Amino acid sequence: MSEVAAVIDDLRDESDELDVLVRELSVEQWSAPTPAPGWSIAHQIAHLTWTDEVALLAATDADAFAGEAAEALAAPESFVGRGAEEIAAALAPQVLLERWRGGRERLEAVLREAPAGTRIPWYGPPMSVASMATARIMETWAHGQDIADALGVTRTPTARLRHVARIGVRARDYAYLVRGIEAPEEEFRVELLAPDGGVIVFGDEDAPQRVTGPLIDFCLLVTRRAHRDDLAVRAFGADADRWLDIAQAFAGPAGAGRAPRGDGK
Numbered sequence: 001m002s003e004v005a006a007v008i009d010d011l012r013d014e015s016d017e018l019d020v021l022v023r024e025l026s027v028e029q030w031s032a033p034t035p036a037p038g039w040s041i042a043h044q045i046a047h048l049t050w051t052d053e054v055a056l057l058a059a060t061d062a063d064a065f066a067g068e069a070a071e072a073l074a075a076p077e078s079f080v081g082r083g084a085e086e087i088a089a090a091l092a093p094q095v096l097l098e099r100w101r102g103g104r105e106r107l108e109a110v111l112r113e114a115p116a117g118t119r120i121p122w123y124g125p126p127m128s129v130a131s132m133a134t135a136r137i138m139e140t141w142a143h144g145q146d147i148a149d150a151l152g153v154t155r156t157p158t159a160r161l162r163h164v165a166r167i168g169v170r171a172r173d174y175a176y177l178v179r180g181i182e183a184p185e186e187e188f189r190v191e192l193l194a195p196d197g198g199v200i201v202f203g204d205e206d207a208p209q210r211v212t213g214p215l216i217d218f219c220l221l222v223t224r225r226a227h228r229d230d231l232a233v234r235a236f237g238a239d240a241d242r243w244l245d246i247a248q249a250f251a252g253p254a255g256a257g258r259a260p261r262g263d264g265k
Contacts, residue, residue, distance in 0.1 A: 003130065004111075004129050004130045004133070005112065007130045007133045007134055007137070007163070008108060008111050008112055008129075008133045010133075010137055010160045010163060011108065011111075011133045011134075011136050011137050011140070012108055013158075013160065014137050014140045014141055014144070014160050015104050015140055017144070017155075017158075018140055018143075018144040018147070019097075019101070021144065021147060021148065021151070021153065022041065022045060022097065022147060023097065025041065025093070027092075027093055029041060029151070030042045030093040030096075032150050032151070033150065034146040034147060034149065034150040035146055035149050035150070035225075035258060036146055037256075039084070039146070040088070041147050041150055041151075042088040042093060042096060043084050043085065043088045044084075044143045044144075044146050044147050045088075045096055045097065045100050045143075045147075046083075046084040046085075046086075046087035046088035046091070046096060046100075047083070047084035047143060048100060048104075048139065048140060048143055049087055049096065049099055049100040049103050050083035050084055050087055051083075051136075051139060052100070052103040052104045052107050052136070053103050053107075054068055054083075055107055055120070055122075055132060055136065056103065056106055056107045056110060058120050058121050058122060059107070059110045059111065059114065059118075059120050059132070060110060062121050065121055066121070069121070069123055072123055087099070104136075107136070111129050111132065111133055114129045120132050123251050123252070124251060134163045134166065134167060135167065137160060137163045137164065138163060138164045138167045138223065138249055138250070139250065141160070141161070141164055141219070141223070142164070142223035142225060142249075142250070145220070145223070145225045146225065149225075156195075157195040157215065157216040158195065159194065159195065159196065161194070161195070161215050161216060161219050162194070162200050162215070164219040164222070164223065164249060165190075165192055165200060165202075165215055165218055165219055165222070166202070167222070167249040168218065168219065168221075168222030168223075168247060168248075168249040169190050169202045169203075171222070171247075171248065171249050171250075172188070172243060172247070174248070174251070175243065175246045175247050175248050175254070176243075176246065178248075178252075178253070178254060179246055179254070181246070184209075184239040184243075186207065186208070186209065186239075187203045187204060187207055188202075188203055188207055188209045188210060188211055188237075188239070188240050188243065189201070189202070189203040189204060189205060189206075189207035189209070189210040189211070190202040190203055190210070190211045190212075190218070191210065191211070191212045192212070192213060192214065192215040192218050193213070193214050193215060194215045195215065195216070200215060208237060209235070209236060209237030209238075209239055209240040210235070210236045210237065210240060211233065211234070211235050211236075211240050211243070211244065212233070212234050212236075213231065213232050213233035213234055214232055214233075217231040217232050217233050218231075218233050219249075221233050221244065221247055222247045222248060222249040223248075223249050223250065224248055224254065224255065224257040224258065225258060226258050227257065227258045227259060227260040227261070228244055228245065228260075229260040230260055230261050
């Protein structure tokens with residue numbers, strides 16, 4: 001199996017796991033608020049639906065996607081939320097669920113059939129097929145976490161979290177850029193304890209600044225699904241420490257992030 005096919009398989013599995021979480025929800029549960037202010041569970045799935053459909057457009061019609069990208073540049077603070085709001089408001093839960101399923105299946109098929117070396121335009125530099133699939137894993141997991149939190153469900157961490165961590169590390173300099181801060185020149189060493197007891201590493205082992213902690217906690221941090229104070233992620237070095245305050249794995253504004261729970265963890 002190729003590396004690209006393996007990443008797409010992980011995207012399918014991540015989506016299927018979230019599907020299990022939402023497919024039996026009542027109408028009332030679809031309206032339940034999530035930790036994202038103003039977003040219900042329906043908004044979370046609507047956002048994934050919207051993004052899958054835009055990714056499909058980017059992969060199949062670059063000119064049409066260019067128009068979407070222009071709209072995003074014109075309203076960077078609101079265009080994502082507007083897309084989710086429009087879909088969530090227009091569709092009953094079961095219709096929304098089927099639209100999400102259909103969109104992600106079509107995107108998967110297009111990604112699998114893409115010729116080697118394909119570059120897909122996006123909101124920023126074009127992405128490889130593997131990178132697009134990885135980005136969709138990250139978003140599916142992150143919005144799935146919002147839904148799990150709303151339902152009071154604790155999810156079992158999987159090896160797929162390595163994709164989320166990888167984007168978080170690769171997006172390090174973007175986190176500085178979006179805040180108008182100059183990024184450090186030197187790379188950091190990141191060492192993360194995976195669910196199976198293994199260690200996932202990024203960066204040179206001789207790098208003077210390091211970040212360590214559980215893989216799940218790092219993923220919660222870079223997707224801004226938990227406050228740093230509530231996580232067992234540690235920095236060694238002033239620049240690494242500053243990064244943990246601003247890290248984000250996604251494009252666009254960082255948002256307010258989560259407030260600390262204040263429970264002393």
